[in-house]
Structures are given as C-alpha cells and as structure tokens.
Amino acid sequence: xxxxxxxxxxxxxxxxxxxxxxxxxxxxxxxxxxxxxxxxxxxxxxxxxxxxxxxxxxxxxxxxxxxxxxxxxxxxxxxxxxxxxxxxxxxxxxxxxxxxxxxxxxxxxxxxxxxxxxxxxxxxxxxxxxxxxxxxxxxxxxxxxxxxxxxxxxxxxxxxxxxxxxxxxxxxxxxxxxxxxxxxxxxxxxxxxxxxxxxxxxxxxxxxxxxxxxxxxxxxxxxxxxxxxxxxxxxxxxxxxxxxxxxxxxxxxxxxxxxxxxxxxxxxxxxxxxxxxxxxxxxxxxxxxxxxxxxxxxxxxxxxxxxx
Amino acid sequence: xxxxxxxxxxxxxxxxxxxxxxxxxxxxxxxxxxxxxxxxxxxxxxxxxxxxxxxxxxxxxxxxxxxxxxxxxxxxxxxxxxxxxxxxxxxxxxxxxxxxxxxxxxxxxxxxxxxxxxxxxxxxxxxxxxxxxxxxxxxxxxxxxxxxxxxxxxxxxxxxxxxxxxxxxxxxxxxxxxxxxxxxxxxxxxxxxxxxxxxxxxxxxxxxxxxxxxxxxxxxxxxxxxxxxxxxxxxxxxxxxxxxxxxxxxxxxxxxxxxxxxxxxxxxxxxxxxxxxxxxxxxxxxxxxxxxxxxxxxxxxxxxxxxxxxxxxxxxxxxxxxxxxxxxxxxxxxxxxxxxxxxxxxxxxxxxxxxxxxxxxxxxxxxxxxxxxxxxxxxxxxxxxxxxxxxxxxxxxxxxxxxxxxxxxxxxxxxxxxxxxxxxxxxxxxxxxxxxxxxxxxxxxxxxxxxxxxxxxxxxxxxxxxxxxxxxxxxxxxxxxxxxxxxxxxxxxxxxxxxxxxxxxxxxxxxxxxxxxxxxxxxx
Ligand code: HEM
Ligand SMILES: [Cu+2]
Numbered sequence: 001x002x003x004x005x006x007x008x009x010x011x012x013x014x015x016x017x018x019x020x021x022x023x024x025x026x027x028x029x030x031x032x033x034x035x036x037x038x039x040x041x042x043x044x045x046x047x048x049x050x051x052x053x054x055x056x057x058x059x060x061x062x063x064x065x066x067x068x069x070x071x072x073x074x075x076x077x078x079x080x081x082x083x084x085x086x087x088x089x090x091x092x093x094x095x096x097x098x099x100x101x102x103x104x105x106x107x108x109x110x111x112x113x114x115x116x117x118x119x120x121x122x123x124x125x126x127x128x129x130x131x132x133x134x135x136x137x138x139x140x141x142x143x144x145x146x147x148x149x150x151x152x153x154x155x156x157x158x159x160x161x162x163x164x165x166x167x168x169x170x171x172x173x174x175x176x177x178x179x180x181x182x183x184x185x186x187x188x189x190x191x192x193x194x195x196x197x198x199x200x201x202x203x204x205x206x207x208x209x210x211x212x213x214x215x216x217x218x219x220x221x222x223x224x225x226x227x228x229x230x231x232x233x234x235x236x237x238x239x240x241x242x243x244x245x246x247x248x249x250x251x252x253x254x255x256x257x258x259x260x261x262x263x264x265x266x267x268x269x270x271x272x273x274x275x276x277x278x279x280x281x282x283x284x285x286x287x288x289x290x291x292x293x294x295x296x297x298x299x300x301x302x303x304x305x306x307x308x
Numbered sequence: 309x310x311x312x313x314x315x316x317x318x319x320x321x322x323x324x325x326x327x328x329x330x331x332x333x334x335x336x337x338x339x340x341x342x343x344x345x346x347x348x349x350x351x352x353x354x355x356x357x358x359x360x361x362x363x364x365x366x367x368x369x370x371x372x373x374x375x376x377x378x379x380x381x382x383x384x385x386x387x388x389x390x391x392x393x394x395x396x397x398x399x400x401x402x403x404x405x406x407x408x409x410x411x412x413x414x415x416x417x418x419x420x421x422x423x424x425x426x427x428x429x430x431x432x433x434x435x436x437x438x439x440x441x442x443x444x445x446x447x448x449x450x451x452x453x454x455x456x457x458x459x460x461x462x463x464x465x466x467x468x469x470x471x472x473x474x475x476x477x478x479x480x481x482x483x484x485x486x487x488x489x490x491x492x493x494x495x496x497x498x499x500x501x502x503x504x505x506x507x508x509x510x511x512x513x514x515x516x517x518x519x520x521x522x523x524x525x526x527x528x529x530x531x532x533x534x535x536x537x538x539x540x541x542x543x544x545x546x547x548x549x550x551x552x553x554x555x556x557x558x559x560x561x562x563x564x565x566x567x568x569x570x571x572x573x574x575x576x577x578x579x580x581x582x583x584x585x586x587x588x589x590x591x592x593x594x595x596x597x598x599x600x601x602x603x604x605x606x607x608x609x610x611x612x613x614x615x616x617x618x619x620x621x622x623x624x625x626x627x628x629x630x631x632x633x634x635x636x637x638x639x640x641x642x643x644x645x646x647x648x649x650x651x652x653x654x655x656x657x658x659x660x661x662x663x664x665x666x667x668x669x670x671x672x673x674x675x676x677x678x679x680x681x682x683x684x685x686x687x688x689x690x691x692x693x694x695x696x697x698x699x700x701x702x703x704x705x706x707x708x709x710x711x712x713x714x715x716x717x718x719x720x721x722x723x724x725x726x727x728x729x730x731x732x733x734x735x736x737x738x739x740x741x742x743x744x745x746x747x748x749x750x751x752x753x754x755x756x757x758x759x760x761x762x763x764x765x766x767x768x769x770x771x772x773x774x775x776x777x778x779x780x781x782x783x784x785x786x787x788x789x790x791x792x793x794x795x796x797x798x799x800x801x802x803x804x805x806x807x808x809x810x811x812x813x814x815x816x817x818x819x820x821x822x823x824x825x826x827x828x829x830x831x832x
Contacts, residue, residue, distance in 0.1 A: 010825060011490065013413045016323060016331040020418050024425035027474070031433050031467035038463045038533050060418075076489060080415040083485040091477050091519045098523025098553055102538060110546035118614075129541075144542035154535075154543035236536055240544035243536040247527075 012072045019060050026052035061265075065283070069275065078282055085286045089293050092255070096297055099251065103244045103304060110240070111135045114143050138162070142239035157242055158233030161224075161306055173224045174306040177217055178298065181256075184213035185295040188263070188288045198278040200270070207267045207284075210291070214260030221253045248305055252297050259294045262287040321821045333417035334821065335402045336718075341424050342399025343711075347787070349391030349431070350704075354780050356384040361742075361776040364769050367761055377759035378446035383434075385449030389565065390472050391431055393699065396707045397568040398423070398479050401507045403718065405483060407812040408501045410492025412825045415485040423479040430471035437461045448757060450558065451525075453539035453550040457532040466525045473518040480511035480518075487511075492811070494830035498589060501810050505592050506571030509599045513560045513567070516603075521557040524550065548613050555606035563602045566666075566698060567595055569706030570637055573659050575810070576713050577641050580656035581648025582807040587640040594633035594640075601630050611682045620679045627677035631670065638667055653805070654728030658709035661701055661736055669697030672747065687757075690750025696743045701736075708735070711790065716804045720818035721797030727789045734782035741775025 029049025037043045067073060073081075112118070115135025116127060130143040138160045145152040163172050191206035225246075228234040236246045266284045269275040276284060322328050322337065332338060359380050363371045372380070402420065406413055414420045437444045442460025445451070456462055487508050491500070500508075528550070530536040537543025539550045570591075578585040585591065607615060607623040615623075641663050650656070672694040676682050685691060708731075716722050745768035750756075754765045761769065800817040811830070815823050 011412050013417055013822075013825075014333050016328070016333050017418050017421070018331050020422035021330050021425045023422055024429050027426055027471055028429035028432060031429065031471050032436070032464070035433070035461075035463035035467050038529070039461075079489050080485045083488055084416060084419075084481050087481045087484055087515055088477075091481075091515045094516050095519035095523055098520040098556075099527075101556070102523075102527065102549060102553065105549050105552060106538075106545060110541075110549060111544055113546070114541060114544065139544045142537070142543045152542070154537055154540070236530075236534055237543075240537045243530070243538055243543070243545070247530065247536065 011074065012067070012077050014067075019056055019063070023053065023056040023060065026056055065269070065275070068280075068282075078280070081282055081286070085289060089289060092293065096248075096251070096300075099244075099248050100300065100304065103248065106240050106244060107137050111137060111139060138241035139239055140241075145239075154237065154239055157235070157238035160232075160234065160241060161228070161245060163306070173220055173227075174302060177220050177224075178302050180213050180217045180220065181295050181298050184210045184217070185292055187213065188291050192284070192288055195276060195281055195284065196278050200274075203276075204267065204271050207263065207270065211260060211264050211267055214256060214263060214291075217256055218253060218260065221249065221256075224249075245305060248301055252294070252301055255294050255297070259287070259291050262290055331421070333413070333421055335406050335414045335417070335420065336819065336821065338414075338420050338424050339399045339402030339404075340718075342395045342402060342427075345424070345427060346392050346396035346399060346707075349387050349395065350783070353384050353387035353392055354783065356380045356387070357776060358780050360384060361773040363759055364761070365773040366770060367763055367766050369760055372759070374759040375443070375446055378448075378757065379444040381757055382445050382448050386434065386445075387431075388699075389449065389561075390469075391427070393565045393703050393707070394476065395427060397507075397510070397565070397703075398476075400503075400568065400572070400707070400710050400714075401479075401483055404714065404812060405486055405504055405507060406490070407815065407819060407823055408504050408810055409487060409490060409495055410811050410824045410828045410830065411486060411490035412822060412827075414482050415490055416482050419478050420482050423475045423482065426471050426475035426478075430468045430475065433464050433471070434468035437464050440464070450554060451528065452554070453528055453531060453547050457528055457539065462532050463529060466529045469525045470522055473522045476514050476518045480514040483507050483511040484515070492824065492827035492830050498592070499830065501571075502574040502585065502588070502591055503568065503571035506567045506569075506595055509595050510564050510567045513564050513599055513602065517557040517560045517564075520553060521561075524553045524557065527553070548610070551610050551613060552607070555609045556603075558609065559606040560599075560602045562695070562698070563598060565703045567598070569662065569666075569703050570595060572706045572710045572713075573641060573662050574644075576655045576659040576709055577644050577663075579713075579805050579807040579809070580653060580659070581645050581650050583644055583648045584809075585640065586643035586646075587636070590636055591640055594636040597633045598630060601626065601633070605630060608677055608682070611679050612686050624677055624679045628674065631674055634670055638663060638670075653712075654723070654725065654732055655709045655713035657729065657732045657736075658705045658712065661732070662705045662709065665697055665701035665705070665739070669694055669699075669702055672697065685750065687755055688750040689746045689754045689756055692756050693743050693746035693750055696746070700743065701739050705735070705739075708786065713805075714812075715790065715793055716800035717812060717817050717819055719794050719797070720800055720816075721793045721795075722800050723789050723793040723797060727785065727792075731782060731785045731789060734785065735779060738775050738779030738782055742772050742779055743775075745769075745772045745775075 026049050029045050030053055031049075033043070033046030033049045037046045112135050114130055115133055117135070130146055133139075133143045133146040134141065138157075140156040140158075140160065142152065142154050142156045145155050161174065163169065163174075169175060187206050188210040191203050191210060194200075194202035194206060234245070235242050237243075266276075266287045269283065275281075322334070323331075329337060329341060332341075359371070360377070363369070363377055402414065405411075435444075440461055445456070445459060445461065445465045447456040447459050451462075451465070456465075487500070487504055527536070527538040531538050531540060531545075537545040539545050539547045541547070574585050574591060605623060605627045607619060608627045611620060611623070645660075652660075672690065676685055676691065676694055712723060712728055749761075749765045749768045749772075752765065754761055802816050803813050804817060805813075811824075811828060812819070814828070
C-alpha cells in the first residue's frame with residue numbers, strides 16, 4: 001500500500017471515459033452534416049451534431065472543473081494544461097498565418113502579375129488575358145470585369161473599407177473596434193491582477209467589463225458586415241478584396257465570439273461557484289491568453305486589412 | 309518525489325470486453341488501436357494500389373475508365389499518408405514515449421482517446437463518397453485548385469481533412485506535453501532517447517502545418533461553394549497561390565512521415581550492432597535543422613509553375629542544404645554499424661534496408677532539387693519513384709522494423725524469426741522490383757497520373773506490377789506473423805534483445821498495463 005502523500009504526488013491518470021468517443025461521433029455528424037448542408041442535402045445532421053458537440057464539450061469541461069475542485073490536479077497536471085493551451089494557441093496562430101499569407105501573396109504577387117508584371121514572358125497575362133486590368137489594391141474592378149464589364153460574374157465592390165478622409169475618422173468602425181478590443185485586453189489584465197490579490201469583487205467586475213467589450217466588438221463587427229452588404233456593395237463575392245476581407249475578419253470574429261464565451265464561462269465559475277484562488281486559476285488564465293492572442297490578430301488585421 | 313518503487317493495487321488492469329477499447333484512457337490501448345487502424349488502412353490503400361498496378365500492367369485501358377483510375381490514385385495517396393503512415397507513427401508514439409521517458413501515461417489521456425476516434429470518423433466521411441453520386445475525389449492527393457474546386461463531393465473531402473487535422477493537432481499537443489512535462493527525474497533533454505526526440509520535433513512540425521492545411525481546404529471550400537476568388541484569376545486570385553499554401557504544409561508533411569523513422573532506425577541499429585549510437589547529439593541537431601529547413605523549401609514542388617529566377621535558385625539551394633543534415637544521419641548510422649558485433653534479426657534487416665533504400669530516395673530527391681533538371685523530371689514517374697523510395701522502404705519499412713523490434717515488449721511473445729526474415733526478403737525484393745523500374749520510365753518521360761501509357765514503357769511497367777503484387781501479398785504474411793505473436797510464441801525476457809538499452813526494456817514483457825506510476829530515477 002502506498003502512503004497518502006504519495007497519492008497526491010502521483011500524476012492523475014483518469015479512469016476510462018465514454019466522453020471522447022461520443023465527442024468523436026458528434027464530430028462525425030458535424031463534418032458529414034456540414035458537407036450535406038453545403039451540398040444541399042439537408043441540415044438536420046449538422047444541427048444534431050452541433051448540439052452533441054456543444055453538449056459533450058460542456059460536460060467534459062464540467063468534469064475537468066470538478067476534478068480540479070477535488071484537488072486531483074497536481075502542479076504537474078496543471079503544467080500539462082499550461083503547455084497544452086500554449087501549443088493550441090500556436091496552432092491557431094498558424095491557421096491565421098495561412099490566411100495572412102494568402103493576403104500578402106495576392107497583394108504583392110498575384111495582382112501585379114495579373115496586371116502585366118511577372119517573371120515569365122513579361123506582360124503575357126496582362127496583354128493577352130486581361131489587357132485592361134488595373135493592378136491596384138484594393139482591386140475595385142476584377143480582371144474579369146475589366147474584360148467583360150457588366151457581364152462579368154465576379155465583380156469588384158462598389159466601396160471598400162479603407163478610411164477615405166480623415167474627417168470620417170469618428171464614424172470609422174474599425175477604429176472603434178480597435179479601441180474596444182485593445183481596452184478589453186487591458187481590462188482582462190486588470191482582472192488578473194485583482195485575482196492575484198484575491199480581490200474577488202474587483203476580479204468579477206473587470207472580467208465582466210471584458211466580456212461586455214467582447215460582445216460589443218461582435219456587435220460592431222455585425223454592423224460593419226451589414227453596412228458592407230447593404231450599402232457598400234462589398235460582399236464575399238467581390239473578387240479577392242471581398243474574399244480576403246471577409247475571410248480574415250470573419251475568422252477573427254468567430255474567434256472573438258469563442259474567446260468571449262470562454263471568458264464568460266470563467267466569469268460564471270467565479271461569480272456563481274466561487275471557483276479559483278489567488279494561486280490556482282488556470283481556467284481563467286487560459287481564457288485570458290486566448291484573449292490576448294485574439295487581440296494580437298486584430299492588430300495585424302487592423303494594419304494589413306484596414307490601413308495599409 | 310519518492311524514488312522507491314512501490315507495488316500498488318489501486319489501479320485495476322484493463323476492463324473486459326469491447327468497452328475497454330472504446331473508452332480507454334490507457335496509452336498502450338490507444339497505441340494498439342492506432343496501430344490496428346493503420347494496418348487496416350494500409351490494406352485498404354494497398355488494395356487500391358493493386359488496382360492501379362493491375363491497370364498499368366499493360367498499355368491500354370483494361371479494368372477501369374480513367375475517372376475510376378484517378379479516384380484510386382487519389383484515395384491511395386490520401387489513405388496511405390493520413391490513414392497509414394501517420395497513425396502508425398502516432399500509435400508507436402503512444403506505446404513508446406511514456407515508457408521511454410518514464411511517465412505513467414500520456415499527459416492528457418482522454419484527449420488521447422479522442423485523437424484516435426476522430427480518425428475513423430474522418431475516414432468514414434472520406435470513404436462514404438464512394439457511395440455517392442459523383443464518387444470519390446479524383447484530383448490527386450495534392451488536390452490542386454481549380455481542378456479540385458470543380459469536383460463533386462469536395463465538401464466531404466474538406467471536412468474529412470479538417471477532422472484528421474484536429475486529430476493530428478491534438479495528438480501532437482499530447483506528445484509535446486508528455487515529453488516536456490512528464491520525463492522522469494534525471495532524464496535531461498539530451499539524455500532523451502532518439503525516438504522521443506524525433507517525435508518532439510515531428511509534433512512541433514504537425515502543430516505548425518496542420519492548421520495551414522486546414523486553411524488551404526477552407527479556402528478551397530469557399531471557392532467551390534461560396535463564390536470567393538482565392539484561386540480564381542477572374543476575381544484577382546491565383547491558382548498558384550493554392551500550390552504555395554499546400555506545399556507549405558506538404559513539404560514539412562513529408563518530414564513528418566520520416567523523422568520518427570529516423571528515431572526508430574537509430575534505436576534498432578544501435579541495439580543490433582551492440583554499440584551506443586554514434587553521434588547521439590549530432591543526430592538531435594540534424595533533426596532540428598531538417599525541421600527548420602523544411603519550412604523554406606516548399607517551392608521545389610513547383611519549379612515549373614513560373615516563379616521568378618531568384619525564387620527558383622533560392623528553393624533549389626535551400627533544398628540541397630537539407631542533404632547535409634540528412635547525410636550526417638546516414639553517416640552516423642553507418643559509423644554505428646562499423647565494427648559492431650552485428651546480428652541480423654528481422655528488425656535489423658529492415659533497419660539496414662531502410663538506410664540503404666532511403667538513401668537512394670534521398671539521392672533521387674537531390675536530382676529533383678536541381679531546378680533545370682526538374683523541368684524534365686517533374687510530373688513523371690521519376691518523382692513517383694523518388695517518393696516511394698523514401699516512403700515505402702523508408703517510412704513503411706521503419707514502421708515494420710519497429711513492430712518487430714517492440715512486439716515482444718508489447719505481447720510478451722517472440723515473433724517467428726524465420727517467418728520474419730521471409731517477410732523481410734519478400735518485401736525487400738518486392739519493393740525494389742516495383743519502384744526501381746519507375747526511375748527508368750520516368751527518365752524516359754512517362755507522365756504520372758494517367759491510366760494509359762505509350763508502348764515504349766510497357767516492359768518496365770509489367771515488371772513493376774509484378775513487384776507490386778509480390779509486395780502486396782507479402783504483407784499478408786506480416787499480418788499472420790503479428791497475430792501469431794499476439795497469441796503464442798517463445799516467452800520474451802524483459803530485456804528482449806541483449807543490446808537493447810532504455811527504460812522500456814527495464815519493465816516486464818509484456819509491459820504491465822500501467823508502467824512508471826512512480827517515476828524511475830534516471831542515472832548518469
Ligand atoms: C534529401 C532529401 C530530399 C530531397 C532533396 C527531395 C526533393 C524533392 C523534390 C525536388 C520533389 C519535387 C519533384 C517534382 O515534383 O518535380 C520531391 C517530391 C516529393 N518528395 Fe522529396 N525530397 C527529399 C526527401 C523526401 C522525403 C524524406 C520524403 C518523405 C518521406 C519525400 C517525399 C516526397 C514526396 C511525397 C514527393 C512528391 C509529392 C507529389 O508531387 O505528389 N521526399 N522531393
Ligand atoms: Cu518537398
């Protein structure tokens with residue numbers, strides 16, 4: 001037999017569990033269902049799968065929370081969570097890297113080459129294929145449009161999202177979005193400091209503010225999208241500009257939403273269940289790292305999609 | 309932490325029945341699941357390869373129309389890479405890493421189980437396209453746009469890839485966390501066994517590039533169904549962009565499929581030469597530099613798309629630089645064998661064959677890396693020969709070597725050595741008869757990915773097909789040998805091989821269900 005102290009030193013290896021395979025099955029439904037939905041074969045499977053995914057995830061996390069409340073997580077296990085979260089964020093960085101890479105390639109290589117520059121047979125693409133295409137960024141007239149005019153399938157946007165005159169600065173949504181998101185990074189930090197001082201009230205307050213800012217951001221983003229579709233003639237189909245604009249900001253927005261929900265969960269844990277101590281609050285820390293990551297992505301977006 | 313190893317009955321052994329396998333959190337169970345899944349995929353992908361070689365046995369169209377042929381080629385590639393080689397290495401990682409670093413299990417056991425079960429989910433989606441109108445994807449495993457965006461059922465393909473990617477990323481996070489956080493006291497990084505090192509680097513590569521693949525398939529999906537213009541010049545995009553993104557994933561991916569093989573080979577060669585590995589730390593540095601370099605060579609797959617001269621030169625030289633760390637590894641293996649007291653058990657035979665045949669693949673890679681030469685070789689059977697030499701007698705041989713080497717540890721029984729050797733020789737002959745002639749037809753100009761070919765290539769293609777059937781059939785022997793060893797055989801000792809070193813050889817054979825619940829002390 002072993003001594004009590006040894007049990008606590010031992011790394012916690014959970015007993016067998018039915019959650020992972022249920023989750024895998026839910027993922028199967030989501031994947032298959034999403035493909036069904038996209039190809040016009042009905043959306044039921046997708047919805048069932050989504051509900052199953054959210055349900056199993058919530059259940060899974062509640063178990064982890066219970067285990068940590070029961071003191072099963074040694075410092076070493078906590079360390080595993082820390083490393084795990086850090087590498088997960090790295091994978092997210094690489095996902096955005098692909099889309100930023102696409103943006104840079106299109107802006108610096110694809111568009112100029114379509115306009116007649118390029119390494120092989122100088123001007124070939126420009127002269128033979130798209131003689132009238134103007135290689136500017138953002139391309140308000142797509143190559144196809146430069147050839148076919150109104151008959152083109154892929155037409156450029158009527159307006160773009162750049163700031164056109166300094167006088168519009170006050171009503172320029174991206175700026176407000178930047179302010180909102182940057183301050184939320186600050187408030188989440190203040191909340192963290194408060195938690196380290198064990199000041200629960202202040203922690204809940206500042207975390208609450210952060211969550212509110214997160215959702216304000218999402219709403220502003222929705223307004224921006226509405227404006228784009230309703231008034232600016234800028235859609236997902238407006239050539240590469242619309243493509244890169246909506247894909248980059250869209251994936252970022254999705255991450256804001258996820259991060260916001262992540263933070264909200266931590267707020268509820270703290271406010272309703274009094275989880276976390278000044279030393280142990282990994283759930284919150286993970287959420288705040290994720291939040292800072294989302295913030296950094298936005299700063300890149302702000303520069304490369306809205307300003308430069 | 310206590311250094312005394314205590315006995316404890318707190319943990320029970322495995323549960324009974326099928327639920328054990330469905331719900332398990334045990335790294336050995338999950339490793340076994342991965343390995344059997346991978347074997348099933350090898351058989352599936354292998355059956356497709358037999359179909360391909362049967363069609364190519366003689367010129368003309370005999371067995372299938374070109375569309376079916378393309379589907380077989382595509383699915384063969386996807387299944388072998390994502391279903392065969394990668395899961396086999398993850399299975400080995402699961403079995404071995406916790407034992408080799410002295411950890412009780414993988415760091416995140418439930419996520420480990422999820423990583424595995426996502427794979428059957430993904431392949432269910434991918435293979436279900438076979439029963440749909442429009443059929444399986446037939447655009448090649450590289451799914452270049454705009455061919456792929458115009459294909460039916462690409463949505464199913466995309467989500468299958470997404471799920472495989474999630475599985476890989478979670479599996480890799482588990483590996484890294486286990487290695488960084490769960491090593492026994494005294495096991496410093498430089499004392500870590502090379503298989504562990506190789507997987508640490510592989511996992512890093514996977515986490516870096518699987519999300520890029522996810523990005524690529526997402527863009528594809530958006531172009532195909534939502535009217536975006538990433539890869540469509542009419543809207544200002546560029547099909548070549550797809551190739552850049554794909555190969556930014558694709559080249560590190562090929563190293564993902566070979567680095568664990570480097571680790572395995574190092575263990576086996578050292579054991580059966582009864583010498584410590586020559587240049588342990590230089591092996592580590594070589595793998596690290598291969599991993600770093602693998603991010604800056606991707607465009608050697610696209611020499612013919614029309615890049616600026618500076619880019620052609622950069623990617624040519626960068627690619628050739630990789631030959632240096634690769635050469636270091638090969639020389640180290642040879643130096644380890646040199647003056648060793650060598651015996652040729654089956655794992656050693658596979659390992660030696662690995663060194664020789666992988667090196668042949670490396671040399672043809674160097675030929676392909678020479679830009680002007682590649683203008684000639686690109687998209688011919690020479691490329692097919694190259695990557696099959698690095699992947700079949702490379703990655704796949706190393707997996708088989710690993711299975712023979714560690715099987716006694718897993719099952720407690722020795723495999724049938726005579727049969728093992730027979731399996732080796734049949735595979736060795738089969739693989740060379742299959743793929744060596746493909747160098748010839750490739751250099752003579754036979755293009756890849758066609759169901760038919762010119763008469764001048766007929767002889768070597770017939771030879772190649774015969775070799776392929778031999779190789780394919782020999783793998784049934786492998787199945788037989790493994791199954792037999794699971795149920796019966798001479799009992800293995802804890803050490804198994806008299807030259808074997810490392811923590812996994814200090815525990816009983818078969819390894820107890822739970823090992824190292826209390827970490828062992830690693831000495832000097
Ligand atoms: C010395 C090391 C290597 C060099 C210099 C090298 C070079 C190359 C080059 C230049 C190509 C492109 C040929 C073309 O399409 O025209 C190529 C293709 C390929 N290589 Fe390698 N290679 C090396 C090692 C490896 C390894 C270790 C693997 C995998 C384990 C590998 C797997 C592949 C694959 C799968 C392809 C073909 C991809 C496709 O088009 O379907 N190579 N290699
Ligand atoms: Cu490559």
